[in-house]
Amino acid sequence: MSGYWAGILSILAINIIFAYGIFIPVASGQLNLGGAGFQAVGAYSAGWLSASFGLPVSVTIAFGVIVTGVIGVLIAFPILRTKGVYLVLATFAFAEVIAGAILSSEPLGGAMGISVPGYIDWYVSVIFAGLVTVFVFYLMATRFGLTIRAIHDDEDVSDLMGVSVRNVKVAAFGIGAALTGLSGGLYAHSFSYIEIQGFNALVSIYVLLYVLLGGTQTAWGPLVGATFFTLLPEALRSVLPATKNFLVTLFGETGIVAPPDESWRFVILGALTVLMMVFRPEGLVTRTMVERLQFWRPANRGVTQ
Amino acid sequence: MLEVSHLDVTYGRTRAVKSVSLTVAAGEVVAVLGANGAGKTSLLRALQGAVRPSGGKIRFDGKDMTNQSSAARVRSGMVLVPEGRQIFVSMSVHENLQMGAYLRSDADIARDIEAIYERFPNLAERRHMSAKTLSGGEQQMLAIGRALVSRPRLIMLDEPSLGLSPLFVERLFDLLAELNSDDIAILLVEQNTSMALDVASRGYVLELGSVLLEDTAEALSSNTALTEAYLGGGQNTDQEGSEHERAPAR
Numbered sequence: 001m002s003g004y005w006a007g008i009l010s011i012l013a014i015n016i017i018f019a020y021g022i023f024i025p026v027a028s029g030q031l032n033l034g035g036a037g038f039q040a041v042g043a044y045s046a047g048w049l050s051a052s053f054g055l056p057v058s059v060t061i062a063f064g065v066i067v068t069g070v071i072g073v074l075i076a077f078p079i080l081r082t083k084g085v086y087l088v089l090a091t092f093a094f095a096e097v098i099a100g101a102i103l104s105s106e107p108l109g110g111a112m113g114i115s116v117p118g119y120i121d122w123y124v125s126v127i128f129a130g131l132v133t134v135f136v137f138y139l140m141a142t143r144f145g146l147t148i149r150a151i152h153d154d155e156d157v158s159d160l161m162g163v164s165v166r167n168v169k170v171a172a173f174g175i176g177a178a179l180t181g182l183s184g185g186l187y188a189h190s191f192s193y194i195e196i197q198g199f200n201a202l203v204s205i206y207v208l209l210y211v212l213l214g215g216t217q218t219a220w221g222p223l224v225g226a227t228f229f230t231l232l233p234e235a236l237r238s239v240l241p242a243t244k245n246f247l248v249t250l251f252g253e254t255g256i257v258a259p260p261d262e263s264w265r266f267v268i269l270g271a272l273t274v275l276m277m278v279f280r281p282e283g284l285v286t287r288t289m290v291e292r293l294q295f296w297r298p299a300n301r302g303v304t305q
Numbered sequence: 306m307l308e309v310s311h312l313d314v315t316y317g318r319t320r321a322v323k324s325v326s327l328t329v330a331a332g333e334v335v336a337v338l339g340a341n342g343a344g345k346t347s348l349l350r351a352l353q354g355a356v357r358p359s360g361g362k363i364r365f366d367g368k369d370m371t372n373q374s375s376a377a378r379v380r381s382g383m384v385l386v387p388e389g390r391q392i393f394v395s396m397s398v399h400e401n402l403q404m405g406a407y408l409r410s411d412a413d414i415a416r417d418i419e420a421i422y423e424r425f426p427n428l429a430e431r432r433h434m435s436a437k438t439l440s441g442g443e444q445q446m447l448a449i450g451r452a453l454v455s456r457p458r459l460i461m462l463d464e465p466s467l468g469l470s471p472l473f474v475e476r477l478f479d480l481l482a483e484l485n486s487d488d489i490a491i492l493l494v495e496q497n498t499s500m501a502l503d504v505a506s507r508g509y510v511l512e513l514g515s516v517l518l519e520d521t522a523e524a525l526s527s528n529t530a531l532t533e534a535y536l537g538g539g540q541n542t543d544q545e546g547s548e549h550e551r552a553p554a555r
Contacts (some may be wrong), residue, residue, distance in 0.1 A: 150404050153393040160385050162351060162376035162408040217395060
């Protein structure tokens with residue numbers, strides 16, 4: 001496999017895990033705009049352990065997952081007291097605090113970043129992405145999954161049914177943080193070098209977009225959203241120059257409007273994002289859509305318990 | 306079974322419930338009547354543990370529940386059907402019912418849910434459909450069904466007839482009578498005075514947070530001066546506003 005495709009598959013797998021990490025709290029109604037901060041914690045925990053002590057990758061990544069999960073649970077207690085836009089701001093601020101702390105920390109390389117030994121091949125991340133996908137699908141089918149959806153719908157009524165809303169929200173936030181940490185650890189070892197600039201606010205926004213545009217109602221959403229928005233820019237990378245060449249041969253260089261080139265990728269991405277928000281505000285994959293697909297299979301019709 | 310003594314509920318500087326005392330015996334239907342703002346909903350919220358009372362005691366089966374969580378209250382057999390049919394809109398009918406069994410872990414949950422479907426055939430037909438596709442009346446049945454799955458001995462209903470068509474109001478009160486014959490005690494907060502007093506054996510009239518009057522249902526319904534002065538007549542005036550009060554689907 002070429003290095004190009006290996007790189008794409010790695011980043012796709014990492015983005016899927018990352019998106020699931022954001023999805024679980026979002027499914028319980030908690031918007032997390034601090035994704036990059038949690039990912040940075042996972043990446044730097046794993047990278048630092050690997051660079052300083054030369055521990056095996058399995059240990060460093062596990063360490064990253066645990067550290068991020070624990071931090072997720074610890075900050076969930078104060079942070080989940082806030083709601084709506086304040087929660088979004090609080091998670092955003094958390095990511096900024098993490099970035100600031102890493103930037104000014106000498107052992108973590110400051111602005112220089114750290115190079116991470118212990119390279120892992122693309123398929124490791126892909127296997128993890130598969131496992132995480134299965135795990136989240138399973139989780140959403142359990143009582144816990146039902147409960148976080150109930151909280152998403154109505155916290156007060158969930159409380160009336162006897163749900164300890166706070167504990168479930170903290171658990172969802174913690175599980176999400178741990179998955180985000182996993183994506184960070186895999187990132188550090190896949191690309192062998194991490195710098196804090198790579199975990200900026202735009203990253204947090206993108207991963208939230210994957211989830212919101214993919215759909216928050218079912219576990220299909222983040223998978224579809226992350227895949228679509230990771231592969232689309234890559235597809236445009238080769239389509240756009242081809243279009244440009246075609247237009248140039250057709251009209252010559254002196255058109256009134258410049259023919260599309262590389263920089264148009266983000267214009268198209270942005271336009272698509274707006275279009276999707278207008279036409280599919282609940283995301284690409286909705287629950288109704290999944291149910292309809294299931295009803296197409298005649299075998300399912302009778303057995304639905 | 307339920308004994309409430311001198312209960313106070315305060316929001317900031319407003320006392321919504323002032324020293325209310327009431328009792329519900331096992332298997333009894335008790336109505337709480339009163340105009341808007343009389344403190345009925347605050348009373349129920351305090352009984353279910355959604356707000357902490359600022360004074361007084363709530364005892365259920367002799368156990369002090371005043372500072373217990375909602376979960377503890379559901380576990381001991383009290384359940385609230387909130388105002389406005391607050392069902393989980395993004396879930397299917399079946400999942401809504403499953404949420405009612407949240408605190409149960411026994412093997413009879415599936416059987417109890419089937420019993421709900423037998424009681425409400427409309428719900429059975431739509432069990433895999435999103436709960437938001439149900440009509441207002443069906444949503445109220447679902448909210449009651451969900452509460453029943455928790456196996457309550459006392460069910461508290463907050464304005465269950467609000468916004469329902471006359472046909473569904475009729476069915477609702479039939480259902481309450483039915484539940485009562487299954488030995489479930491009912492605490493019914495209603496504005497539909499005449500219907501509520503038909504099904505109840507006793508009633509309390511709240512005004513501005515205090516108990517104004519406490520009597521048997523018969524005595525209260527024959528007290529026409531009272532019903533006109535404080536309760537704004539019977540069912541007809543209630544249903545006038547019903548279409549406007551339909552809770553928006555969320």
